[in-house]
Amino acid sequence: MDFSKLAELLFPKSTSTPEEIEARFPVRTLPENACVTRIGPSPTGFVHLGNLYNAVIGERIAHQSGGVFYLRIEDTDSKREVEGAVETLIRAMNYFGVSFDEGAAADGDNGIYGPYRQSRRREIYHVFAKKLVREGLAYPCFLTEDEINAIREQQTANKENPGIYGKYAEKSRSLTIEQIKENIDAGMEWVLRYRGVMTDEYISVEDAVRGRLEMPGNNMDFVLLKSDGIPTYHFAHVVDDHLMRSTHVIRGEEWISSLPMHIELFNALGWKAPIYCHTATLMKLENGGKRKLSKRKDPELALSYYQQEGISPDAVWEFLLTLLNSNYEEWRIAHPEADYREFPYSFKEMSISGALVDMDKLKSISKDVIGRMSAQRIYDEWLGWCRQYNEKFAGLITKYPEKTLAAINVGRNAAKPRKDIESWKQACDFMSFYYDETFTLCDEMSEQCSDEALRKAFFAKYIESYCHDDDQAVWFDKVKAITEKLGFAVKPKDFKKNPDQYKGSIVHITNMLRIALTGRANAPDIREVSHVLGEETVRMRLDMWK
Numbered sequence: 010m011d012f013s014k015l016a017e018l019l020f021p022k023s024t025s026t027p028e029e030i031e032a033r034f035p036v037r038t039l040p041e042n043a044c045v046t047r048i049g050p051s052p053t054g055f056v057h058l059g060n061l062y063n064a065v066i067g068e069r070i071a072h073q074s075g076g077v078f079y080l081r082i083e084d085t086d087s088k089r090e091v092e093g094a095v096e097t098l099i100r101a102m103n104y105f106g107v108s109f110d111e112g113a114a115a116d117g118d119n120g121i122y123g124p125y126r127q128s129r130r131r132e133i134y135h136v137f138a139k140k141l142v143r144e145g146l147a148y149p150c151f152l153t154e155d156e157i158n159a160i161r162e163q164q165t166a167n168k169e170n171p172g173i174y175g176k177y178a179e180k181s182r183s184l185t186i187e188q189i190k191e192n193i194d195a196g197m198e199w200v201l202r203y204r205g206v207m208t209d210e211y212i213s214v215e216d217a218v219r220g221r222l223e224m225p226g227n228n229m230d231f232v233l234l235k236s237d238g239i240p241t242y243h244f245a246h247v248v249d250d251h252l253m254r255s256t257h258v259i260r261g262e263e264w265i266s267s268l269p270m271h272i273e274l275f276n277a278l279g280w281k282a283p284i285y286c287h288t289a290t291l292m293k294l295e296n297g298g299k300r301k302l303s304k305r306k307d308p309e310l311a312l313s314y315y316q317q318e319g320i321s322p323d324a325v326w327e328f329l330l331t332l333l334n335s336n337y338e339e340w341r342i343a344h345p346e347a348d349y350r351e352f353p354y355s356f357k358e359m360s361i362s363g364a365l366v367d368m369d370k371l372k373s374i375s376k377d378v379i380g381r382m383s384a385q386r387i388y389d390e391w392l393g394w395c396r397q398y399n400e401k402f403a404g405l406i407t408k409y410p411e412k413t414l415a416a417i418n419v420g421r422n423a424a425k426p427r428k429d430i431e432s433w434k435q436a437c438d439f440m441s442f443y444y445d446e447t448f449t450l451c452d453e454m455s456e457q458c459s460d461e462a463l464r465k466a467f468f469a470k471y472i473e474s475y476c477h478d479d480d481q482a483v484w485f486d487k488v489k490a491i492t493e494k495l496g497f498a499v500k501p502k503d504f505k506k507n508p509d510q511y512k513g514s515i516v517h518i519t520n521m522l523r524i525a526l527t528g529r530a531n532a533p534d535i536r537e538v539s540h541v542l543g544e545e546t547v548r549m550r551l552d553m554w555k
């Protein structure tokens with residue numbers, strides 16, 4: 010068969026040469042060892058943690074090496090596409106502090122290696138598809154869905170591998186150019202298939218995380234272009250990562266099984282394959298076992314969840330870095346003040362078994378991350394979140410900026426600083442007692458303080474002796490004196506030893522005071538809180554009880 014003729018028949022409108030296309034995408038001039046990475050999400054409308062997980066690796070690897078990190082939209086499956094999904098994705102990545110050097114942008118493209126949306130690169134794919142046809146490496150296939158189903162049934166019955174290959178490809182492969190032309194003229198649909206070679210050989214690929222992968226080579230006549238002329242992921246990824254000059258392809262481990270096809274295509278097109286890095290699947294613990302995170306069951310798979318919950322983007326990054334590099338936590342302890350971007354990210358420290366997404370771990374990392382932030386930064390980020398998710402609180406903290414900053418700082422300068430805030434959402438709850446507008450009694454006073462007469466007596470005495478400017482020692486001496494007078498033990502251990510001799514201990518007394526002032530049993534230091542509240546508020550809250 011004259012493959013050049015076939016190429017013209019199939020792609021009459023494709024007139025550029027591969028060389029012309031190559032020239033449009035020049036080899037990048039970058040420092041030696043600089044990495045070019047990307048994420049290639051599909052615009053399905055659902056941005057998941059896995060997108061950010063791979064973005065964190067790509068961003069670190071590229072920027073750490075003085076390279077380029079870009080965004081490519083893989084929108085070859087129009088059935089899965091949702092309107093506005095690209096904007097949602099870009100906004101989410103921005104929110105989480107992922108910065109792209111080039112790629113798809115909300116209003117078009119940024120960079121010279123575009124278009125960065127695969128749906129706009131059709132002509133480019135066709136040039137290379139035509140080249141493969143011209144070289145006898147690809148052919149049109151007119152098998153109908155019914156015919157393919159029949160083949161699959163036969164393969165299942167014979168316990169053979171499913172797919173179009175070897176003898177199952179014969180019918181399409183043996184068409185003459187005249188028959189092909191007739192079919193096309195008759196309006197029959199066709200896909201373009203790669204002409205696979207039946208082989209027993211193995212391919213050997215060095216994965217950046219997994220080391221050497223040995224796999225059976227490809228022998229499938231897999232689809233390059235679908236009947237609408239749109240490429241499959243396999244073909245588009247190879248063409249794009251070559252032309253956009255990616256040095257590393259960081260993607261989920263679910264793609265490992267297609268690797269032989271991709272390697273075969275790189276070879277067929279005469280291109281050097283990038284370094285692959287197949288990342289571990291996100292998992293969670295359940296009933297003592299591990300399972301894959303599921304879109305249906307696990308809200309924490311959606312990136313929007315972290316935004317809605319008000320988890321600081323920095324906390325999400327540090328959480329992912331902890332999942333991704335086994336030495337991150339150790340590094341953080343040794344460099345408590347450093348920016349996480351200073352951490353030397355490495356493929357070598359990546360785990361290949363599933364990455365455990367543990368919300369308790371995230372909360373604890375988040376507390377540390379917020380603990381390290383300045384009060385002003387906490388205020389700004391919290392306010393930014395409140396403006397979107399809690400207008401009432403946005404109003405409060407803008408009405409009382411100084412009080413809010415002082416409240417944020419309570420307990421943060423101690424030798425063992427308090428780490429009360431784990432998310433902006435939780436901060437709206439935890440900090441609510443500082444504002445009269447949101448102050449409520451959440452907890453009940455302890456049994457030892459349930460007697461009304463006793464309570465009244467305590468508050469009357471406390472208010473009477475209260476001097477807002479007392480220092481910590483004087484203040485505490487006064488509390489101790491009242492405690493003793495009311496028949497409570499000043500030393501908790503005395504009460505423990507001889508519970509019958511006391512009505513309770515100083516712990517019950519301060520707990521009562523804390524609840525009166527903050528509405529809750531678990532709140533920061535009473536004296537510090539009193540100073541943020543101001544004398545008038547303190548007296549008002551205490552007066553209610555006397």
Ligand code: GLU
Binds near residue numbers: 050261
């Ligand atoms: N569009 C692919 C996905 O969403 C991207 C895989 C890749 O990064 O090459 O899984």
